[in-house]
Amino acid sequence: MTNASDKDRVVIFDTTLRDGxxxxxxxxxxxxxxxxxxxxxxxxxxxxxxxxxxxxxxDFNAVSExxxxxxxxxxxxxxxxxxxxxxxxxDAIKHAEKSRIHTFIGTSPLHRAIPxxxxxxxxxxxHQTVTHARNLCDNVQWSPMDATRTEWDYLCRVIxxxxxxxxxxxxxxxxxxxxxxxxxxxxxxxxxxxxxGADDVIFATHCHNxxxxxxxNSLAAVAGGARQIECTINGLGERAGNTALEEVxxxxxxxxxxxxxxxxxDTKKIMHISRRVAAVSGFAVQFNKAIVGKNAFAHxxxxxxxGMLKNAETFEIMRPADVGLSGTSLPLGKHSGRxxxxxxxxxxxxxxxxxQLKDVFVRFKELADRKKEVFDDDIIALMRSGEDAENxxxxxxxxxxVCGTGGPAESTxxxxxxxxxxxxxxxxxxxxxxxxxxxxxxxxxxxxxxLYQVQAVTEGTDAQATVSVRLEEDGMIATGESxxxxxxxxxxxxxxxxxxxxxxxxxxxxxxxxxREISYKDLT
Numbered sequence: 117m118t119n120a121s122d123k124d125r126v127v128i129f130d131t132t133l134r135d136g137x138x139x140x141x142x143x144x145x146x147x148x149x150x151x152x153x154x155x156x157x158x159x160x161x162x163x164x165x166x167x168x169x170x171x172x173x174x175d176f177n178a179v180s181e182x183x184x185x186x187x188x189x190x191x192x193x194x195x196x197x198x199x200x201x202x203x204x205x206x207d208a209i210k211h212a213e214k215s216r217i218h219t220f221i222g223t224s225p226l227h228r229a230i231p232x233x234x235x236x237x238x239x240x241x242x243h244q245t246v247t248h249a250r251n252l253c254d255n256v257q258w259s260p261m262d263a264t265r266t267e268w269d270y271l272c273r274v275i276x277x278x279x280x281x282x283x284x285x286x287x288x289x290x291x292x293x294x295x296x297x298x299x300x301x302x303x304x305x306x307x308x309x310x311x312x313g314a315d316d317v318i319f320a321t322h323c324h325n326x327x328x329x330x331x332x333n334s335l336a337a338v339a340g341g342a343r344q345i346e347c348t349i350n351g352l353g354e355r356a357g358n359t360a361l362e363e364v365x366x367x368x369x370x371x372x373x374x375x376x377x378x379x380x381x382d383t384k385k386i387m388h389i390s391r392r393v394a395a396v397s398g399f400a401v402q403f404n405k406a407i408v409g410k411n412a413f414a415h416x417x418x419x420x421x422x423g424m425l426k427n428a429e430t431f432e433i434m435r436p437a438d439v440g441l442s443g444t445s446l447p448l449g450k451h452s453g454r455x456x457x458x459x460x461x462x463x464x465x466x467x468x469x470x471x472q473l474k475d476v477f478v479r480f481k482e483l484a485d486r487k488k489e490v491f492d493d494d495i496i497a498l499m500r501s502g503e504d505a506e507n508x509x510x511x512x513x514x515x516x517x518v519c520g521t522g523g524p525a526e527s528t529x530x531x532x533x534x535x536x537x538x539x540x541x542x543x544x545x546x547x548x549x550x551x552x553x554x555x556x557x558x559x560x561x562x563x564x565x566x567l568y569q570v571q572a573v574t575e576g577t578d579a580q581a582t583v584s585v586r587l588e589e590d591g592m593i594a595t596g597e598s599x600x601x602x603x604x605x606x607x608x609x610x611x612x613x614x615x616x617x618x619x620x621x622x623x624x625x626x627x628x629x630x631x632r633e634i635s636y637k638d639l640t
Contacts, residue, residue, distance in 0.1 A: 123343070124376065124377055124378060125343070125377060125378055125379070125380075126338055126343055126344070126345055126364075126368065126377045126378070126379050127162045127163065127318065127320075127343060127344040127345070127379075128160075128161050128162050128163070128344075128345060128347065128361065128364075128365065128379050128380070128381055129161075129162065129163040129165065129192070129320060129344050129345065129346045129347070130156050130161045130163070130164055130165065130346075130347060130348065130349070130361055131165040131322075131346055131347070131348055131353075131358070132152060132156070132348040132349045132352055132361075132393060133149055133152060133153060133156075133164065133165065133166050133167055133178075133182075134165040134166065134167050134168055134194055135165070135346075135348060135352075135353045135354060135358055136348040136349065136350075136352035136353050136358070136393075136397070137149075137167070137352075137397075138353065138354050139352055139353055139354065139357070139397070139399065141398060141399075142352060142397040142398060142399055144396050144397060145396075146174060146177065146178050146181070148396040149166070149167070149178045149182065150178065150181055150182060150185070151392070151396070152349075152389070152392065152393060152396065153166060153182040153185070153186070154185070155385070155388070155389045155392060156189065156349075156389070157186055157187055157188050157189045158188075158382075158385065159381055159382050159385045159386075159389060160188070160379075160380040160381045160382050161189050161361075161381065162189060162190060162344075162379075162380065163189060163190045163191075163192050163216060163344075164182065164186070164189045164190070164191055164192065165192045165193070165194060165218060165346075166178065166179040166182040166183065166191050166192065166193060166208075166209070167179040167182075167193060167194070167208075168193070168194045168195075169193045169194075169195070169201075169204045169205045169207070169208035169209075170195065170196070170200070170201045170204045170205065176204065176207075176208050179191070179193050179205075179208040179209060180207075180208045180209075180211065182212075183208060183209045183210070183211045183212035183215065184211045184212070186212050186213065186214075187213075189214070190212070190214035190215065190216050190255065191209050191212035191214065191215055191216070192209065192215070192216035192217070192218050192257070193205035193206075193208050193209045193216075193217060193218065194218050194219075194220070195217060195218065195219045195220075195249070196219070196220065196221070197219055197220065197221035197241050197242065197245040198245065199244075199245065199248050201219070202217060202219060202245060202248055202249045202252065203252075205217050205218075205219075206249075206252040206253060209253075210252075210253075214255070215253055215255065216253065216255040216256070216257055216285075217249040217252065217253045217255070217256050217257070218256075218257040218258075218259065218287075219245055219246060219249050219256070219257070219258055219259075220258065220259035220260070220261050220287075220289075221238065221241065221242060221245075221259075221260065221261060222260075222261040222262050222291075223238065223260035223261065223262065223263065223266045223270065223271065223274055224261075224262035224263075224265040224266045224267075225265075225266075225267070226262065226265070227261055227262050235270055235273075238274070239273065239274055239277055242258070242274050242277050242278055242281070243277050243280075243281050246258050246277075246278050246281035246282060246283050247281045247282060249282070250281060250282030250283070255284060255285075256282055256283045256284060256285070257283060257284070257285035257286075257287055257320070258278040258281075258283040258285070258286060258287070259286075259287040259288075259289050259322070260274055260275065260288070260289070261289055261291050262289065262291040262292065263288045263289050263290070263291070263303075264288070264289075264290045264291070264292075264294055264295040264299070264300075264303065265292070265294060271307070272307065272310055272311050275307065275311050275314075276311050276312055276313065279311070279312075279313040279314070279316065279317055280313065283317065284317055284318065285317060285318045285319075285320055285344060286307075286314075286317050286318070286319050286320065287319075287320035287321070287322050287344070287346065288303065288304065288307070288319065288320065288321055288322070288337070288342070289321075289322040289323075289346075290321075290322065290323045290324060290330075290333055291322075291324060292324060292326060293323065293324035293325055293326025293327050293329070293330065293355075293356065294326070294327070295323075295329075295333055296327075296329060296333070297329060297332045297333055297335075297336035298336065300321065300323070300333040300334075300336040300337045300340065301336040301337060301339050301340035302340065303337075303340065304319055304321065304337045304340035304341050304342045305340040305341055307319065308340075308341045318343050318344050319337075319341060319342045319343065319344070320342060320343075320344035320345070320346055321333070321334050321337035321338070321342045321344070321345055321346065321359075322346035322358070322359075323337070323346075323358065323359045324353065324354065324355065324356065324357070324358055325351060325353075325355075325356040325357045325358060325359070326355055326356045328356070330351065330357070330358055330359040330360070331359050331360060331363040331364055331367065331406075333359075334346075334347070334359040334364055335364060335367055335368075335375065338375065338377060339375070345359060345364050346358070346359065347359040347360060347361040347364055348360065348361060349361050349362070349389055349390055349393040350362075350390055350393055350394060350397075350399065350401055350405070350408060351363070351405075352393065352397060352399055360405075360406070360407070361381075361386075362386045362390060362406070362407040362408050362439065363406050363407055365379055365381045365383060365386070366383065366386075366407050366434060366438070366439065369383060369434075369438070370433055370434050383438050383439055383440075384437070384438065384439065384440045385440055386407065386408065386439040386440055387408060387439045387440035387441055388440055390407075390408040391408075407439060408439070413432065413436045413441060413443075415431060416448070416449040416451045416452055417451045417452070418451060418452050418453025418454075418455070418456065419453070421452055421453060421455060421456035421459075422453055422455040422456070425455055425456070425459055448460060448480070448484065448490040448494075448495065449484050449490055450481065450484035450485055452480075452484070452490075454473060454477050457473070457476065457477055457480055457495075458473055460495055461473075461476070461495065461499070464495065464499075466499055476498065476499065479498055480495070480498060483498060483580070483601070486601050494580050494599070498599060508612075508613075508616050509533065509534055509616055509619050510531060510532075510533055510559055510612050510615055510616055510619075511531060511532045511612070512529065512530075512531055512608055512609060512612055513530040513531055513532050513537060514529075514530045515527065515528065515529045515530070515551065515554075515604075515605065515608055516528045517547045517550065517551060517604050519546065519547040519550075524543040524544060524545065524550070525543065525544055525545070525546050525547040525549070525550040526541060526542070526543050526550055527541070527542055527543075527544070527547060527550035527551040527553070527554045527604075528540070528541040528554065529541075529551065529554040529555060529558060529608065531555070531558050531559070531612075533558070533559060538558045538559075539558070540554045540555075540557035540558045541554060542554040542557055547604045548568070548603075548604060548607045551604055551607060551608045551611075552565070552607075552608075552611055555608065555611055555612060555615075559615065561589065561615065561618075562589055562590070563587040563588060563589035563614075563615065563618060564587065564588050564589070565585065565586075565587060566586045566587065566588050566593070567584065567585065567586035567595075568583070568584075568585055568607070569583070569584040569585075570582070570583050570603060570606075570607075571583075571584075579601070580599045580600060580601055580606075581599065581600060581601070581602075581603040581606050582597060582598070582599045582606065583597065583598055583599075583600075583603065583606040583607045583609075583610040584596070584597050584610060585597070585607070585610040585611045585613070585614045586614065587611075587614045587615065587618060589618055592618060594614045594615075594617035594618045595614060595617070596609075596610040596611060596612065596613030596614030596615070596616070596617065597610050597613065598610040598613055
């Protein structure tokens with residue numbers, strides 16, 4: 117019998133280890149299932165559907181082990197409407213402090229045709245199997261599979277039979293994700309109002325996401341009177357998946373004004389279990405997945421980033437900490453504005469004036485147009501590559517490099533030297549060698565290359581390469597560094613950067629002075 121407090125609380129029934137694992141390719145090992153069950157139990161899930169014990173010896177052993185180790189959650193096993201299934205299920209879950217048998221049968225015309233049962237014959241099977249389950253376990257759940265496509269009168273009839281046979285939870289599955297929110301709410305409401313004994317049981321909802329409405333349908337069912345939501349972590353499940361636990365839980369928390377129901381879930385543990393399920397199942401979470409996706413608390417738009425820096429509530433309806441994240445992410449990209457760039461630079465200890473910010477912002481935008489995502493290391497490399505810009509006597513205007521297996525590499529460079537454009541073309545043993553020769557042709561010098569080092573500072577094929585070049589000339593040493601998604605371009609700019617510093621240091625040393633007698637500190 118439901119009471120007043122039950123009306124305000126939604127029971128969370130997690131089926132990640134049963135329906136979720138049925139996703140093609142998502143099979144988990146024994147130890148992985150035990151790990152996820154432990155995390156669900158610790159998070160406060162009311163009921164864990166641990167598996168389908170009749171399916172295999174491995175599934176039986178996993179359900180049995182989970183039942184023995186559960187501390188808080190009720191452990192449930194799934195069984196078809198067959199006494200053998202139900203017996204096997206009970207053998208697996210009977211060691212749990214709190215257990216449940218969940219038995220089901222397909223009741224829609226399409227599903228009745230599979231075992232070739234008439235309505236009356238199926239009704240008898242339901243009565244016999246639910247009674248058998250209730251004789252073994254004091255907590256029985258029954259589901260009419262494909263309920264949303266079952267004839268109304270017949271659905272009411274079989275639900276009444278299951279209640280009279282001892283089921284304490286009646287689950288209404290939208291097995292193929294066919295229904296819509298208004299229908300979902302109305303169906304539950306009408307069943308509660310129509311079926312004799314409905315007030316004595318809990319109605320549950322189990323929604324699939326074939327039309328992208330699983331979460332909406334589940335919440336609508338709660339509005340219609342359902343008090344148990346069946347769901348999975350990350351929405352894992354058959355075909356397009358199930359209602360996602362994190363979505364319904366956070367929706368109830370955030371919109372308590374219009375959905376005044378609560379759950380016992382510790383939401384701060386959501387992100388951790390989401391990532392573990394993704395790891396063990398092999399199903400990566402899409403970036404824009406609600407609540408747990410990489411971009412769920414990320415803001416790239418300049419307008420959004422500016423608003424977030426002033427007041428996080430302008431563009432976030434929940435706090436990252438609510439789901440176990442340390443904070444909001446403001447990833448920098450081509451849509452970002454100056455406010456977000458300045459904030460990021462300040463985080464790294466770069467204090468920039470308005471004019472310098474304008475210069476950095478231009479270079480940042482050029483980089484962002486070439487990369488899908490600009491990482492923190494990209495920003496640091498960008499700042500370093502722009503050092504001494506005011507002393508650039510030599511500047512690269514354009515360059516083109518041709519290389520391959522057909523012959524020596526060729527590099528054509530156009531540079532500006534104190535306001536005058538000069539160009540040269542040279543060949544060499546590879547694109548970098550050809551490029552350095554072309555620069556020396558344009559600006560003859562006696563500097564020797566002491567160090568050439570390339571490091572990819574960010575991941576991916578579009579990663580920025582940071583190139584370091586160290587030149588020595590007449591005892592003076594200068595280092596140049598540049599970052600670019602094109603390694604050869606970064607190499608050319610680093611080489612020119614080092615030449616510019618040599619020019620500056622020549623001026624500081626003066627004519628006729630041995631640079632080796634001047635300290636590096638004096639030069640800088």
